[in-house]
Amino acid sequence: MRTLISSAFVSLDGVVEAPGGEPGYRNAGWTFKDIEFVPEAYEIKGREQEESTAILMGRLSYEVFSPVWPDREEFAHYKTIPKYVVSTTLTDKDLVSNWGETTILRSLDEVAALKETKGGSIIIHGSATLNRSLSDAGLIDRYHLLVFPLLLGAGKRLFSNTDKDAQKLKLVEYQAFSNGVQKNVFDVVH
Numbered sequence: 001m002r003t004l005i006s007s008a009f010v011s012l013d014g015v016v017e018a019p020g021g022e023p024g025y026r027n028a029g030w031t032f033k034d035i036e037f038v039p040e041a042y043e044i045k046g047r048e049q050e051e052s053t054a055i056l057m058g059r060l061s062y063e064v065f066s067p068v069w070p071d072r073e074e075f076a077h078y079k080t081i082p083k084y085v086v087s088t089t090l091t092d093k094d095l096v097s098n099w100g101e102t103t104i105l106r107s108l109d110e111v112a113a114l115k116e117t118k119g120g121s122i123i124i125h126g127s128a129t130l131n132r133s134l135s136d137a138g139l140i141d142r143y144h145l146l147v148f149p150l151l152l153g154a155g156k157r158l159f160s161n162t163d164k165d166a167q168k169l170k171l172v173e174y175q176a177f178s179n180g181v182q183k184n185v186f187d188v189v190h
């Protein structure tokens with residue numbers, strides 16, 4: 001089965017919304033505002049890109065990434081691998097034409113079926129709403145979390161507040177950086 005990796009910048013209180021400065025959120029840009037830039041903290045971003053063989057996104061994250069990432073040199077590998085967008089509303093004509101092969105999935109069952117196909121790891125960035133439902137459905141296998149030393153309060157969260165059994169995680173890689181950011185890589189114990 002293919003491994004599904006959830007990668008996110010996250011505040012200590014679990015918020016993932018608007019890390020890069022999207023307008024309309026009071027703390028937008030929290031990954032770089034008042035946090036010193038430490039290049040080593042982002043090493044995992046390059047590694048996860050090289051190791052991924054497909055990207056999965058929620059529809060709203062697709063609408064954030066697709067106008068920008070196809071032309072960004074730093075995301076060149078992502079341009080070459082298949083992309084999957086989960087949406088009940090998107091149609092093929094809404095997809096951008098310069099980002100390579102993109103498939104719309106209509107449900108979590110279709111994500112589960114994708115995981116059963118041949119291939120390597122699949123990465124999902126942000127996509128808060130989709131992440132929460134994937135996690136609750138037991139479909140995420142690994143987390144790459146860069147945890148920022150911030151309490152952001154309001155905002156979309158990576159994890160749901162569903163009343164459910166505990167999910168155990170195994171810490172497989174970690175590092176703390178001089179700016180207070182912590183890298184935590186967890187395998188989900190299925």
Ligand SMILES: NC(=O)C1=CN([C@@H]2O[C@H](COP(=O)(O)OP(=O)(O)OC[C@H]3O[C@@H](n4cnc5c(N)ncnc54)[C@H](OP(=O)(O)O)[C@@H]3O)[C@@H](O)[C@H]2O)C=CC1
Nearest residue numbers: 008009016018058059060061087088089126127128129130
């Ligand atoms: N911290 C980080 O590292 C990153 C954070 N982000 C942040 O994430 C946020 C985007 O996430 P969010 O707004 O939650 O949106 P998502 O990207 O999760 O997209 C939500 C949409 O995806 C579709 N979808 C989600 N779950 C399902 C499902 N189970 N079945 C069918 N369709 C589904 C729906 O589309 P439809 O309505 O078409 O049915 C839904 O409206 C932004 O605020 C962005 O800043 C983004 C990237 C990185």
Ligand SMILES: Nc1nc(O)c(N)c(N[C@@H]2O[C@H](COP(=O)(O)O)[C@@H](O)[C@H]2O)n1
Nearest residue numbers: 007008009018019020021045068125126
């Ligand atoms: N989870 C995650 N991993 C990366 O490698 C990223 N570059 C991002 N970026 C976040 O997604 C939004 C748009 O990205 P760029 O600004 O184009 O990098 C934005 O919110 C970024 O913080 N996310």
